[in-house]
Amino acid sequence: MIICAGNSETFSFASPMGVGLIETSINLTRLCLFDKPEFLLFVGSAGSYGDHQILDIVESKTAANIELAFLQKKAYTPLENVVSAQIDGVKDVIVNSSNYISTDFALARKFLALGVALENMEFFAVLKVAQEFQIPAGGVFCVTNFCNETAHEDFLTYHEEAKAALQLHVVERMKALLS
Numbered sequence: 001m002i003i004c005a006g007n008s009e010t011f012s013f014a015s016p017m018g019v020g021l022i023e024t025s026i027n028l029t030r031l032c033l034f035d036k037p038e039f040l041l042f043v044g045s046a047g048s049y050g051d052h053q054i055l056d057i058v059e060s061k062t063a064a065n066i067e068l069a070f071l072q073k074k075a076y077t078p079l080e081n082v083v084s085a086q087i088d089g090v091k092d093v094i095v096n097s098s099n100y101i102s103t104d105f106a107l108a109r110k111f112l113a114l115g116v117a118l119e120n121m122e123f124f125a126v127l128k129v130a131q132e133f134q135i136p137a138g139g140v141f142c143v144t145n146f147c148n149e150t151a152h153e154d155f156l157t158y159h160e161e162a163k164a165a166l167q168l169h170v171v172e173r174m175k176a177l178l179s
Contacts, residue, residue: 001015001037001038001039001040001041002014002015002041002042002043002170003015003016003017003028003040003041003042003043003126004016004017004042004043004044005017005018005019005024005044005121005122006018006019006023007019008159009044009045009159009163011043011163011166011167011170012167013167013170013171014043015031017031017122017126018122019121019122020099020121020122020125021065021097021098021099021121021122021124021125022099022125024122024125024126024129025125025128025129028040028125028126028129029129029132032129032132032133032135036133036135037135038135038136039135039136039137040126040130040135040136040137040138041137041138041139041140041170042122042123042126042137042138042139042140043139043140043141043166043170044120044122044123044139044140044141044142044166045120045141045142045143045144045155045159045162045163045166046058046095046118046119046120046141046142046143046144047101047102047118047119047120047143047144047145047146047147047151047155048117048118048143048145048146048147049096049102049108049109049111049112049116049117049118049119049146049147050105050108050109050112050146050147051112051117052117052118052143053143054143054144054145054146054154054158055142055143055144055158055161055162055165056142056143057140057141057142057165057166057169058093058095058117058118058140058141058142058143059093059138059139059140059141060092060093060094060095060118060123060138060139060141061084061085061086061092061127061137061138061139062082062083062084062085062086062092062093062094062095062127063082063083063084063094063095063096063097063123063124063126063127063139064081064082064083064094064095064096064097064116064124065079065081065082065096065097065098065124066081066096066098066111066114066116067098067100068098068100068102068104068107071107071110071111072107082094083124083127083128083131084127085127085130085131085136085137085138093117093118094115094116094117094118095116095117095118095119095120095123095124095139095141096111096116096118096119096120096124097119097120097121097122097123097124097125098119098121099121101119101121101147101151101152101155102119102147102151103147103148103149103151103152104147104148104149105146105147105148105149108146108147108148111147118141118143119147120139120141123139123141126139127139140166140169140170140173141166142162142163142165142166142169143162144158144159144162145158
């Protein structure tokens with residue numbers, strides 16, 4: 001099953017689950033309880049912490065939930081904050097999830113030092129729910145912005161083009177799988 005966030009980020013081939021960690025967790029859990037999918041593929045936009053360029057397509061099976069206060073040494077968590085559906089030992093792009101968008105590029109660069117490359121508001125919730133229900137899962141993202149002071153404006157500028165690129169990428173990958 002292919003899923004997406006919703007609101008302005010929908011696709012004809014994907015079921016919307018909600019925006020952010022909470023809506024996604026609730027709606028995806030409900031879906032899995034009543035009609036458990038064999039596989040989950042999340043499709044959405046992402047912000048880059050600096051290594052990936054605008055309109056890059058990135059695939060991942062690893063997500064984190066690291067808040068900016070952690071980077072500033074002003075918070076800690078007793079919870080597991082990285083989840084992966086990736087095969088052990090295989091390097092993967094880590095996508096951070098938070099209900100907030102990072103706008104401080106200096107702090108965003110600190111994510112790179114931790115091995116975290118992108119941010120997307122929903123992906124951590126997708127992988128946690130998939131883990132709970134033992135469903136293989138992954139994500140495909142198109143970069144719409146850098147995590148800096150113009151993040152929102154850049155997101156708005158590139159969002160439609162990113163959605164078109166994601167649609168093309170998913171269709172091409174599906175064709176390749178079915179061939």
